[in-house]
Amino acid sequence: MATVHHWTGLEARALRMALRMSVRGFAQRLGLAVATVSKWEKLLAATEPRPDTQAILDTALARADASVHLRFETILSEAGGGARTASGRRVTAAGPRAWEYETWTDDLDRTVVALSRQNFTVADSLLARWLNRFRATELDDKGLYLHARSTALLGDLRRDQGSVLGPMSAHHSYADARSIFTQLDIPRRVAQLDLSLAVVAEMSGKLDTAAHTYQALAVDDRLSRRDRARARLWVGTALSKGGNHDYASRVMQAAAREFEDLTEPDDWSVAHQKLALARRGIGDLTQALHFIDIARRSGSTDSPMQRVRLDTAHGHILLSDRATRDDGLHVLDQAAGSAAQYGLVHQLRSIESVKASSEGPIRPRQR
Structure with missing residues (x-):
């Protein structure tokens, strides 16, 4: 719902039009003189209602239903681009208005x-x-901040959809957002985008590049303690994907302890999921199943993405043991169905890769 922090005649006129009322009817609704509303209509952004009248307008907007709010937003968007006063003077607003x-x-x-x-x-x-x-060129600093946040979230969307590289990819969106946050001199946001870009590098197979960036960010004071712990966990992920499972396990366990100290159950669950895969890489399937069980019992299950990741890791581990191979294929098929349902392209590719790798020799279980 729209809100207005500072009313002018322009917003007041937009509210009247959104309510589909005449000047007289609008004045009566607000308990004001017709001449007052007529003045707003004439001067638009060049006049401001008194403080007590601003409160009356706040109440009128708050009590309006959703359809009125939608019309109000639409009318103001159009008016911001080229409204005119009765004398013909153009009233413009540079970028978004407060509401x-x-x-x-x-x-x-x-x-x-x-x-x-x-x-x-x-x-x-x-x-x-x-x-x-x-x-971006028509926005002030507040608008640029919101634009950069939007672009970063667009990067998250494209990353989750599996669009990693190219002009319409997560990498492109993250780089654009990073550029704006650098311009605004917000170091924490810049570092967060560096972390996101490292994730994209890892997803695209640039494991050494990702690992080096994660290592640097794990001790970067621009990031929060939680983000530094995430970077440390992802160092372990990149190491494990590169085959260095033993060292990766130690790094991941350190990150898991950090998440426990921070009381972050979701991150703690993710850490144990990744630990499970690292232990599978070593060949220790008993510990791998222990850690994946912890991951599945902790953390949130509201995210389809995380459920697919957990099922993929569980299926991968089960597939590594001849005795549980059929169970592993069943779990992976279920994960693939969920990934397809939600459009998780990268996860689908991972599941197919796991199935393809299972055609090789099966490791014996370590006890």
């Missing part, structure tokens, strides 16, 4: 929730609403 900043922020919060549930259609629609509406 749009509020709505944009709310939409970004909704995008985060949609992405956590892998609802890519909703997330893409929310982001496109703003990224397609404003050019």
